[in-house]
Amino acid sequence: MKRVIIHQFSPNDTEIVYADDYLTLTPQLDEYFRKKLTKVFSDDAMRGQFSDENVFVSYLTDDLMETSHRIAEVWKEEFVISENQKTNDLIFTQFDRDGQEYFGFLRVALKENLAHITGDSQSPIKLTQNILPSAATAPDEALLINRVNKQYYLIEKRIKHNGSFENYFSENLLQVQPEQSVKKSIKLVEQTAQKIADNFNQDDFAFQSKMKSAIFKNLEEDQELSPEKLADQLFDQNLTARLTFVDELKEAIPEPIQVKDIDHSRQIKKLENQKLSLSNGIELVVPNNIYQDAESVEFIQNSDGTYSILIKNIQDIQMK
Structure with a gap:
């Protein structure tokens, strides 16, 4: 000062x-x-x-x-x-x-x-x-x-x-037209991704977790959020979905969202864990690095359409 x-x-x-x-x-x-x-x-x-x-x-x-x-x-x-x-x-x-x-x-x-x-x-x-x-x-x-x-x-x-x-x-x-805030941009990215996924019948818990992990990784490692890069990560099997996602964001986010010059810790904090609410009342909070590790957590879809979650290699359990 x-x-x-x-x-x-x-x-x-x-x-x-x-x-x-x-x-x-x-x-x-x-x-x-x-x-x-x-x-x-x-x-x-x-x-x-x-x-x-x-x-x-x-x-x-x-x-x-x-x-x-x-x-x-x-x-x-x-x-x-x-x-x-x-x-x-x-x-x-x-x-x-x-x-x-x-x-x-x-x-x-x-x-x-x-x-x-x-x-x-x-x-x-x-x-x-x-x-x-x-x-x-x-x-x-x-x-x-x-x-x-x-x-x-x-x-x-x-x-x-x-x-x-x-x-x-x-x-x-x-007399300026500023870029929208990082907070609003991330919210728009999430909403647009969910909309596209729903249109192409991909909007389930697996896609939600994939989206959260991708945004978290881009913010933490690249210090930016690129609609093109996210499209490749979220809709890697569907060219039409990738193009639609980028097209719907190009007006609001014409360039990658840079976060190097601001404090974006709130967004990192919000995205660092996967929070799952199961139909039987169980709630799980799983860090992203563990969530993506098949040696730690495995999601199994049963033949009757239900899911099982296998948590592996637990060395210690404590009550909180």
Whole structure:
């Protein structure tokens, strides 16, 4: 963290209260803002790259104070139409990541809560509207820009205006069309694969586990998710299914989904185990590396259409 400045938007008069100096960064505050930034470099972020002609990029200068005033004003012009406004801290920061300088803009809606205020023994409990959310929560909105290559990371919330919801941040303020987040992309891949498998009568528990294993392996080993590569792995015996899968994803995911630059541990955690719920009430949680090992687990389809699961080479059993 290099510099941080915080302005505040008040919904009462829709004006911005500007700070006149940079924030003194104590170790506790430094940790708070670092955690907030970490939440942006995540699978929830939409990514993209600004063009040299983009108007918003022209607002960025070497003077963070000047930049923050300019961006706060243009942000307010777009945000002021939203309904049910709250008091918001507008946090602007300069920081380094992997040796490159970044600009950060975070919008954090303040909470209304009770606080113990000393000095009034009869009414020490008062309602305050300036409570910051915990460091563990993501900012309400955020924009982080690599000042070297103009790549950006965006977390956006739609605002309600005249009964409809608008992506005011990306469409109006930034004038960009970001890639959808890794989280949404993986969900779309899963839904599309299941749809194709169902159309070709492949959608059973074996396909579900195969899909989960393939996505997990691609994310962990290749640090990317390629529709073409997944098609080859999931529909290796059916050319039509492979082509259909890729075709249905090409508009939303025209290029392989890269995850090297973000924290995708949540997706890895979700995919690292196969969770099976059996018709007799038994539930199994099997790590992927064991699930795919025939020397550890074997799935047997009986002549009557039922399944048997053989778990092999168990050295020890413990109750949990």
